Amino acid sequence: MTPEQRREIRTRIEKRMEELKTTIAQLQETSKPVSLDQPIGRLSRMDSMANQAISEQRLTDSRRTLMRLERALDRVDDEHFGVCAECGEDIAVGRLLVMPEATLCVDCAE
Numbered sequence: 001m002t003p004e005q006r007r008e009i010r011t012r013i014e015k016r017m018e019e020l021k022t023t024i025a026q027l028q029e030t031s032k033p034v035s036l037d038q039p040i041g042r043l044s045r046m047d048s049m050a051n052q053a054i055s056e057q058r059l060t061d062s063r064r065t066l067m068r069l070e071r072a073l074d075r076v077d078d079e080h081f082g083v084c085a086e087c088g089e090d091i092a093v094g095r096l097l098v099m100p101e102a103t104l105c106v107d108c109a110e
């Protein structure tokens with residue numbers, strides 16, 4: 001990995017963290033429990049409950065990814081960054097650019 005690639009990966013980590021923080025803030029709003037006092041019909045209440053469940057799942061996923069990105073940001077300047085935790089081979093730079101939180105190479109991730 002060249003220093004330029006490392007910088008590019010760091011930039012992408014920071015950008016994705018910003019995006020995720022925005023997403024999480026939005027999801028926190030939409031995943032609030034559905035109030036039973038709301039004057040809405042039975043069907044729309046079921047809709048809102050289904051939507052709330054989806055938002056909750058996405059919120060969990062987003063928080064998990066954000067934590068992984070934070071860890072990646074801590075490690076990005078480390079010489080072991082980009083080394084597969086399973087087999088010790090280098091993780092392809094292309095993979096790290098798309099998924100900087102990856103700790104496994106494509107082969108081991110499968």
Ligand SMILES: [Zn+2]
Pocket residue numbers: 084085086087088089104105106107108109
């Ligand atoms: Zn591997």
